[in-house]
Amino acid sequence: MSFIPGQPVTAVVQRIEIQKLRDGDNLILGFSIGGGIDQDASQNPFSEDKSDKGIYVTRVSKGGPAEVAGLRIGDKIMQVNGWDMTMVTHDQARKRLTKKKEDVVRLLITRKSLEEVVRQSMMQH
Amino acid sequence: MMEGGAGTWGRSGRVGLPFGACISSGLNGDGNMSVLSFPSASKIDSLRSKVELLKLPLTLSSKSISERKTQLGGTTERSRGGAGAHKPRPPAPDMDNESQYSGYSYKSSHSRSSRKHRDRRDRHRSKSRDSSSRGDKSVTIQAPGEPLLDAESTRGDDRDDNWGETTTVVTGTSEHSVSNEDLTRASKELEDSSPLECRRFAGPVLSGILGLFALLTPLAFLLLPQLLWRDSLEPCGTPCEGLYVSLAFKLLVLLISSWALFFRPPRATLPRFFIFRCLLMALVFLFVASYWLFYGVRVLEPRERDYRGIVGYAVSLVDALLFIQYLALVLLEVRHLRPAFCLKVVRTTDGASRFYNVGHLSIQRAAVWVLDHYYTDFSVYNPALLNLPKSILSKKMSGFKVYSLGEENSTNNSTGQSRAMIAAAARRRDNSHNEYYYEEAEMDRRIRKRKARLVVAVEEAFTHIKRLQDDEAATSPKHPREVMDPREAAQAIFAPMARAMQKYLRTTRQQPYHSMESIIAHLQFCITHNMTPKAFLERYLTPGPTMQYQRENGRGRQWTLVSEEPVTSALRQGLVFSLRRLDFALVVTVTPLPFLNLGEEFIDPKSHKFVMRLQSETSV
Numbered sequence: 122m123s124f125i126p127g128q129p130v131t132a133v134v135q136r137i138e139i140q141k142l143r144d145g146d147n148l149i150l151g152f153s154i155g156g157g158i159d160q161d162a163s164q165n166p167f168s169e170d171k172s173d174k175g176i177y178v179t180r181v182s183k184g185g186p187a188e189v190a191g192l193r194i195g196d197k198i199m200q201v202n203g204w205d206m207t208m209v210t211h212d213q214a215r216k217r218l219t220k221k222k223e224d225v226v227r228l229l230i231t232r233k234s235l236e237e238v239v240r241q242s243m244m245q246h
Numbered sequence: 247m248m249e250g251g252a253g254t255w256g257r258s259g260r261v262g263l264p265f266g267a268c269i270s271s272g273l274n275g276d277g278n279m280s281v282l283s284f285p286s287a288s289k290i291d292s293l294r295s296k297v298e299l300l301k302l303p304l305t306l307s308s309k310s311i312s313e314r315k316t317q318l319g320g321t322t323e324r325s326r327g328g329a330g331a332h333k334p335r336p337p338a339p340d341m342d343n344e345s346q347y348s349g350y351s352y353k354s355s356h357s358r359s360s361r362k363h364r365d366r367r368d369r370h371r372s373k374s375r376d377s378s379s380r381g382d383k384s385v386t387i388q389a390p391g392e393p394l395l396d397a398e399s400t401r402g403d404d405r406d407d408n409w410g411e412t413t414t415v416v417t418g419t420s421e422h423s424v425s426n427e428d429l430t431r432a433s434k435e436l437e438d439s440s441p442l443e444c445r446r447f448a449g450p451v452l453s454g455i456l457g458l459f460a461l462l463t464p465l466a467f468l469l470l471p472q473l474l475w476r477d478s479l480e481p482c483g484t485p486c487e488g489l490y491v492s493l494a495f496k497l498l499v500l501l502i503s504s505w506a507l508f509f510r511p512p513r514a515t516l517p518r519f520f521i522f523r524c525l526l527m528a529l530v531f532l533f534v535a536s537y538w539l540f541y542g543v544r545v546l547e548p549r550e551r552d553y554r555g556i557v558g559y560a561v562s563l564v565d566a567l568l569f570i571q572y573l574a575l576v577l578l579e580v581r582h583l584r585p586a587f588c589l590k591v592v593r594t595t596d597g598a599s600r601f602y603n604v605g606h607l608s609i610q611r612a613a614v615w616v617l618d619h620y621y622t623d624f625s626v627y628n629p630a631l632l633n634l635p636k637s638i639l640s641k642k643m644s645g646f647k648v649y650s651l652g653e654e655n656s657t658n659n660s661t662g663q664s665r666a667m668i669a670a671a672a673r674r675r676d677n678s679h680n681e682y683y684y685e686e687a688e689m690d691r692r693i694r695k696r697k698a699r700l701v702v703a704v705e706e707a708f709t710h711i712k713r714l715q716d717d718e719a720a721t722s723p724k725h726p727r728e729v730m731d732p733r734e735a736a737q738a739i740f741a742p743m744a745r746a747m748q749k750y751l752r753t754t755r756q757q758p759y760h761s762m763e764s765i766i767a768h769l770q771f772c773i774t775h776n777m778t779p780k781a782f783l784e785r786y787l788t789p790g791p792t793m794q795y796q797r798e799n800g801r802g803r804q805w806t807l808v809s810e811e812p813v814t815s816a817l818r819q820g821l822v823f824s825l826r827r828l829d830f831a832l833v834v835t836v837t838p839l840p841f842l843n844l845g846e847e848f849i850d851p852k853s854h855k856f857v858m859r860l861q862s863e864t865s866v
Binding site for chain 1: 862863864865866
């Protein structure tokens with residue numbers, strides 16, 4: 122998950138599709154995000170590289186749509202519905218996740234354990 | 247006819263020219279002949295109507311001279327037009343009514359774009375007084391030679407009218423003659439002189455006499471026993487000496503402080519008595535009188551022998567006078583220093599406004615205070631800058647003509663017509679704001695252009711001279727330069743910038759305030775003090791306060807205080823009074839200053855601490 126400036130970012134990602142839950146007038150997804158290019162990246166407890174300014178999942182509410190869909194705490198969100206989330210501000214990220222017209226968000230997320238899984242499966246062969 | 251006559255009266259060299267010019271302007275010889283065979287009654291009628299109009303410039307009303315001259319021109323047009331067409335002349339009053347509007351409609355019927363040319367043409371017309379140039383509106387017939395031919399015969403009284411015309415029509419637009427504004431200003435200044443110069447000094451003289459009387463009283467108290475019954479007085483030793491010294495010093499202090507505080511020439515004559523001053527003077531008078539009374543009864547009559555007591559009595563009088571002076575100081579000077587009211591002063595003609603903070607004053611004293619500050623804070627009142635040009639405002643009603651189609655019952659028609667006109671005028675799109683906007687933009691552009699030219703001209707002019715250093719004079723024998731004093735230097739460099747300056751002043755309507763002489767004097771002043779061109783120009787680029795244009799004269803400025811409350815009452819909230827002069831007024835509104843509730847908060851300097859903003863977490 123480290124990021125070399127100038128080089129394209131490569132990561133092993135998992136696709137997660139979350140159905141938004143209607144709660145009164147709001148559509149909620151059931152998790153919290155942190156991070157962004159306008160935030161202090163050194164405070165991020167989930168990132169390996171403390172200069173990584175991506176969007177991370179900091180909390181997943183129990184039984185919510187995100188947990189049901191398979192989102193875990195500490196995941197880094199790479200894309201939302203095709204929109205890039207690796208170089209956005211915190212507010213832009215929030216907006217892209219909470220568009221009222223969309224009922225479904227399709228995320229591409231990455232976590233460290235994914236890489237290990239892939240490596241292990243590659244090593245087995 | 248009259249106009250041509252006037253033209254030739256002043257300049258006899260031009261007799262033949264307009265005559266010839268009019269012949270070639272399309273009249274036949276018959277028209278020429280018909281002029282000479284005029285019935286004299288109608289001639290006198292035309293002259294009478296002219297005399298009516300000529301009387302107007304003498305009354306120095308606010309109507310401008312050039313407007314009157316166009317009316318004049320309208321009259322002559324009308325008269326000549328009537329004569330040329332052989333129409334029977336209408337009686338004089340009707341012609342007056344017509345001629346009132348002819349000049350006016352002439353001005354407004356032309357479009358805005360050609361107004362510049364029209365203005366220039368107007369100016370030429372008034373300068374040359376040659377009405378053959380006015381002939382584009384109607385056919386004019388002139389026989390300027392005629393007045394000279396029959397000057398003796400029928401125009402005995404007409405010569406007076408002629409004389410009146412040549413001396414009273416002042417061209418308001420030529421450069422070197424007195425304009426209308428100068429005339430009104432001169433008349434105003436004549437009115438400004440206060441009728442009684444000595445009325446200013448009556449109050450201070452009275453209080454001066456009283457003060458002197460009060461000061462001399464203790465001395466009199468001391469001296470009278472010595473003079474009258476010196477032998478029977480008890481001798482008084484050291485205590486008396488001490489009392490003498492203290493008395494002397496207290497009197498000295500009283501004298502000096504009275505002189506310093508109270509004996510100043512007043513700068514304003516107030517309409518009513520100044521209450522506090524009157525109160526104090528009455529108090530002092532009563533006081534001293536009662537002391538004299540007691541003195542007379544207790545000391546002079548029984549020939550009191552205890553001199554020390556008498557000296558003590560005199561010292562107590564002086565003490566009391568000192569305390570009265572302290573009271574006077576507080577009442578007259580200190581009480582109005584601490585601000586308690588806010589005065590808003592608005593000038594009625596152009597809306598310039600200021601806010602001032604004053605203390606507790608009476609209305610008349612507040613008026614004097616406001617006027618003091620008016621002279622230095624408000625820009626000078628320029629009557630030429632006030633109104634929108636008439637052509638913009640008067641466009642509304644001149645667009646419609648009403649025709650009646652056949653019915654002759656006239657009772658309903660007039661009201662119906664006017665109502666229809668009003669309704670139509672209300673419905674039609676009013677574009678005068680457009681005109682105003684473009685007119686203002688044009689004016690700004692013109693002013694800026696002239697200002698740029700002026701600045702460049704002045705800068706260039708200033709480069710022509712430089713200050714002669716003392717050592718230069720000795721060491722340059724081979725370039726003998728003419729050494730000038732400031733006045734000559736100013737005159738030398740004035741010439742290149744004169745034209746640009748004059749045009750700029752004309753555009754900003756400031757030319758009545760700056761004569762050529764004053765400009766040269768100011769230039770001389772600036773050269774003497776090593777000022778840069780910009781410093782020289784600051785006086786002309788912005789209209790300064792009225793103080794800058796004052797002439798030193800001992801006569802005061804006449805202001806009228808208009809108020810609904812008696813002018814000696816104190817200021818309070820919601821009071822409105824106005825200070826009026828001849829052509830503008832200052833309206834003053836009083837509001838109390840708000841009561842301030844000041845709280846306290848203590849901040850420990852060590853409590854200023856900062857942290858980085860943590861990652862904000864947003865739940866989605």
